[in-house]
Amino acid sequence: MSLLPAVVALGDDALVLGQRLSEWCGKAPLLEEEMAMANTALDFLGRARLYYGYANTLGGRDEDGYAFHRDAREYTNLLLFELPGADFAAATARQFLVDAFDELHSAELANSADATLADIGGKAHKEATYHRRHSAAWMVRLGDGTDESRRRMQQALEDVWGYRQELFVNAPAEQPLVEQDILPDRAGLRAAWQEAVAATLTQATLTMPAAGWAVKGGRQGIHTEHLGVMLAELQHLSRSHPGAKW
Amino acid sequence: MPLFEVFVRSRRGLDHQHVGSLRADDAEMALLYAREIYTRRREGISIWVVRSADVTASQEEDAPAFFEPAADKPFRDATYYALPKEVKNL
Amino acid sequence: MAPALEEFQARIDREERIEPQDWMPEGYRRTLVRQISQHAHSEVIGMQPEGGWISQAPSLERKVILLAKVQDEGGHGLYLYGAAETLGVSRDEMIDAMHTGKAKYSSIFNYPALTWGDVGAIGWLVDSAAIVNQVPLQRCSYGPYARAMMRICKEESFHQRQGYDIMLALARGSAAQREMAQDALNRWWWPTLMMFGPPDADSIHSSQSFAWKIKRYGNDELRQKFIDQAVPQAEVLGLKIPDDDLQWDAATGHYRIGAIDWDEFQQVVSGNGPCSRQRLAHHRQVQEDGAWVREAVAAHAAKHQAGGDGLKADAHNPASAQEGGADAAV
Numbered sequence: 001m002s003l004l005p006a007v008v009a010l011g012d013d014a015l016v017l018g019q020r021l022s023e024w025c026g027k028a029p030l031l032e033e034e035m036a037m038a039n040t041a042l043d044f045l046g047r048a049r050l051y052y053g054y055a056n057t058l059g060g061r062d063e064d065g066y067a068f069h070r071d072a073r074e075y076t077n078l079l080l081f082e083l084p085g086a087d088f089a090a091a092t093a094r095q096f097l098v099d100a101f102d103e104l105h106s107a108e109l110a111n112s113a114d115a116t117l118a119d120i121g122g123k124a125h126k127e128a129t130y131h132r133r134h135s136a137a138w139m140v141r142l143g144d145g146t147d148e149s150r151r152r153m154q155q156a157l158e159d160v161w162g163y164r165q166e167l168f169v170n171a172p173a174e175q176p177l178v179e180q181d182i183l184p185d186r187a188g189l190r191a192a193w194q195e196a197v198a199a200t201l202t203q204a205t206l207t208m209p210a211a212g213w214a215v216k217g218g219r220q221g222i223h224t225e226h227l228g229v230m231l232a233e234l235q236h237l238s239r240s241h242p243g244a245k246w
Numbered sequence: 247m248p249l250f251e252v253f254v255r256s257r258r259g260l261d262h263q264h265v266g267s268l269r270a271d272d273a274e275m276a277l278l279y280a281r282e283i284y285t286r287r288r289e290g291i292s293i294w295v296v297r298s299a300d301v302t303a304s305q306e307e308d309a310p311a312f313f314e315p316a317a318d319k320p321f322r323d324a325t326y327y328a329l330p331k332e333v334k335n336l
Numbered sequence: 337m338a339p340a341l342e343e344f345q346a347r348i349d350r351e352e353r354i355e356p357q358d359w360m361p362e363g364y365r366r367t368l369v370r371q372i373s374q375h376a377h378s379e380v381i382g383m384q385p386e387g388g389w390i391s392q393a394p395s396l397e398r399k400v401i402l403l404a405k406v407q408d409e410g411g412h413g414l415y416l417y418g419a420a421e422t423l424g425v426s427r428d429e430m431i432d433a434m435h436t437g438k439a440k441y442s443s444i445f446n447y448p449a450l451t452w453g454d455v456g457a458i459g460w461l462v463d464s465a466a467i468v469n470q471v472p473l474q475r476c477s478y479g480p481y482a483r484a485m486m487r488i489c490k491e492e493s494f495h496q497r498q499g500y501d502i503m504l505a506l507a508r509g510s511a512a513q514r515e516m517a518q519d520a521l522n523r524w525w526w527p528t529l530m531m532f533g534p535p536d537a538d539s540i541h542s543s544q545s546f547a548w549k550i551k552r553y554g555n556d557e558l559r560q561k562f563i564d565q566a567v568p569q570a571e572v573l574g575l576k577i578p579d580d581d582l583q584w585d586a587a588t589g590h591y592r593i594g595a596i597d598w599d600e601f602q603q604v605v606s607g608n609g610p611c612s613r614q615r616l617a618h619h620r621q622v623q624e625d626g627a628w629v630r631e632a633v634a635a636h637a638a639k640h641q642a643g644g645d646g647l648k649a650d651a652h653n654p655a656s657a658q659e660g661g662a663d664a665a666v
Contacts, residue, residue: 019391022403026387026618029626031380031410031417032279038407039282052396064395076315088629134278141275144639145632152628228531237394237452244513246394246452246505247634249421266484267418269427271637283411286404287491304623 002173003114004058005076005157006183009053009171009219013078015067016227017098019234020085029088036134040095043125043127050120057116068238072228076171080163082124083228089149089156092138100196101167101189103125108184111211116181136200137206143204157201158209165214167193173219249298250276252283254290262294273297353479356422363666364548368478369423370439371550373430378443379409382527385449386458394452402500408495412488419480435620436617443601444531446609453506453520454511459499461521461528461566463588467492468562469532477549500569507573514574521570523576529593530601532559560590589664 021041028034052063060066075082080098085091106128109121142153168190170178177183201208217223238246247269253262265284270276276295284290302314321328329336340359347354354360386404393399417427435438444462449455470492473485506517532538536554545551570577581594604612 015396020488022390022399025390025403025406025410026383027622029622029629030269031414032270032275032283033629034410035282035414036278036285038403038410039286042400042403042407045396045403049400067396068394071568088626093499125356130281137274137278141271141633142629145636146628148628149632149635233391237392241394241510241512244394244510246398246502246509247630266415266487267421268414270632272640275633279621283414286408286411303357 002176003182004055004060006171006174006177007055007058007117008060009076009174011048011055011066013081014044014051016049016075016077016230017081018042019230020082020091021095024091035183037091040131040134043131046118047124047127050123054116054120064238068235072223072231074163075223075227075231076219076221077227078163078166079215079224080160080166080218082218082224082230083160084161084226087152087156089142089152090159092135092142093156093160094163095131096139096200097167097197099128099190100200101193102128103132104189104192104196105184105186108189110181111180111181113118122207129219132196135199139200139206143206153204154206157206158244161209162213162215164217166218169219170214171219173218175177177233197231236239247271247307250280250295252276252280253282253294253300254297255285255292256290258291262292265289267298268295270295340632341387343494348477348547351549353482354477355368355479358522363544364550365423367545367548367550368481369420369425369430370421372416372481373425373433374440376413376420376430376443377434377439379413381441381619382462383409383413384615384618385445385447385611386455389449389452389455393455394450398502405459405495405498408491412484414458414489415484415487416418416481417601419478419484422480431619431623435616435623437607440605442531443604443609445615446604447523447527448611450523451516451520452502453516453518454524456499456502456506456517457520457524459495459497460503460569461499461524462531463492463495463499465528465531465562467496468558468565471559472552475549475552477480503573503575507575517573518575521575525578526596526600527604529559529563529596530598530604532556532562534598534601563591563593 018041021037021044024037024041025034028037048067050064052060052066055066056062061069080094083090083094087095102124106121106125110118110125112118112121139153142149145148168186170183170186174183174186178185198208238244248271248304249267249269250273251267252265255262268279269278270279273295277293280293280295285293298330341361341480344354344358344360344364347358352365383406386402386409390399390403390406393402420430421427429437435443449458467489470485470489474482474489476482476485503517503520506513533555536542536556539555542551542554567577567582579594581592583592585592603609607613
């Protein structure tokens with residue numbers, strides 16, 4: 001019964017990160033990296049469409065209804081995914097934390113009791129394995145690069161660290177689905193994630209931030225102030241022409 | 247930033263083929279970028295990258311000495327040998 | 337003619353390709369560096385007008401299509417920088433030359449992309465024009481350039497299709513959408529015709545380029561080819577080409593157009609396009625913002641090559657490395 005909002009939430013995670021990554025088009029520090037970020041963006045946007053498409057078959061809206069015709073308060077993505085990540089260190093730190101999680105989460109989702117989610121999980125796992133390798137390579141190069149890059153990377157890690165906690169919380173609507181083996185148990189992924197992240201940070205000569213702070217609210221629609229601005233840009237054209245086909 | 251040459255095997259059973267070059271600081275990044283740049287449309291199932299500086303190439307002035315001596319040895323081709331019409335499977 | 341030059345020209349006349357290690361006259365090298373780097377810069381600067389619309393695309397499907405399309409332009413820039421680098425000039429040098437104004441990029445990208453209709457018009461008109469220009473370049477005498485063009489042409493046909501597809505949807509849409517499409521056509525038509533360059537009579541680089549088979553068709557001939565393709569396509573859209581003098585010439589089998597405003601072209605080429613400063617400033621800013629990243633990867637590579645241990649730690653490179661060593665000795 002609560003499958004629909006859970007599927008939409010996964011779609012929202014993928015959409016807002018896909019949008020953030022696509023904002024890098026024309027702005028990456030290397031033309032080669034621009035290609036890479038666009039490929040990753042396409043993976044996340046593709047995944048959003050799969051989740052929204054599934055939501056549609058469960059009685060929800062169509063994909064553009066979800067993307068273009070909900071306000072920020074109706075979006076249920078986790079906050080980590082919507083952060084601007086406007087400089088390369090911030091984008092990389094966020095991406096690495098997401099990818100390390102995603103690799104574990106998608107591996108379990110691939111075994112979901114729900115066949116459609118299992119399919120999406122299987123596909124996402126292949127993507128996530130590559131994404132994690134790519135973002136980990138950057139963590140290592142920027143962490144163990146110049147003094148300046150280490151300082152920037154460490155700062156970016158500190159700035160994003162408090163947003164990781166939401167990754168490991170099963171929202172109330174999700175809890176029954178976890179018990180039915182439809183969704184992975186997020187709390188159960190924490191130890192493996194911590195270990196994977198620690199290994200890369202060590203290699204990157206970066207310090208794992210203190211556990212201190214933790215922010216939450218995404219699944220309840222309590223977002224950062226950045227989301228509304230992002231959605232204004234994402235939605236304005238579609239909303240300016242109600243009912244138009246593009 | 248060093249230049250790398252990129253080779254892609256498009257299908258099982260085929261050789262890796264040179265497809266172009268790219269810049270990267272090390273082999274791992276070169277491999278990742280080769281994937282991003284040269285296999286966006288399912289062009290490959292395997293990639294090699296090699297530093298362009300590590301390629302030893304024959305030079306234009308080597309060409310006559312290297313390759314022209316092969317030109318006067320037509321007897322290495324099967325078509326050199328005229329066979330009677332009735333001979334099959336040879 | 338010196339023997340080397342004679343042999344060089346004879347090879348070109350035999351339709352053989354010139355390859356990087358071959359002897360070539362300095363003028364040939366310079367012409368190619370100028371043309372290929374200008375082409376590469378155009379691909380990269382050309383990402384800006386459309387790239388700004390990725391985040392605003394009106395549907396998720398249009399968003400992924402446009403992102404893949406603009407990403408391709410970056411890829412094409414890379415193929416072309418790679419081809420130019422075989423002539424002994426580095427990407428950094430080429431980019432510096434653009435930043436200082438010594439190297440140009442296509443003036444079409446100095447116009448603003450103001451509406452979603454512009455995204456359609458750029459794909460349809462600008463990419464179609466680019467393809468008309470590029471198809472003959474697949475037979476350019478310089479091997480690396482010709483090969484890059486083959487790859488690019490293969491990928492580029494999706495670009496014009498997606499642009500036309502946007503225009504079709506707009507033309508079949510609401511009154512406001514049709515207006516958007518017509519407005520975009522009005523603004524992009526003439527600049528697209530200027531993409532082919534000045535009339536052959538006024539073109540400064542042409543005759544030697546023909547002899548060297550860098551160029552195979554004149555600007556006017558290519559422009560005409562584009563016009564003959566585009567006019568019927570506009571009719572299918574139900575849009576009006578913004579040229580009151582446009583007419584079908586049954587005698588020649590070509591469309592005849594009104595006069596092109598070459599003063600405007602000169603203005604835009606010399607830096608007075610609406611977005612000229614913005615495009616370059618954006619590119620420069622991105623280069624500056626990314627400098628610390630490029631320094632970091634270089635520093636990382638230097639540290640770990642010296643020690644020889646850094647790569648192994650994160651390389652996932654089992655048997656293929658050895659296999660490559662034996663087989664890939666080109």
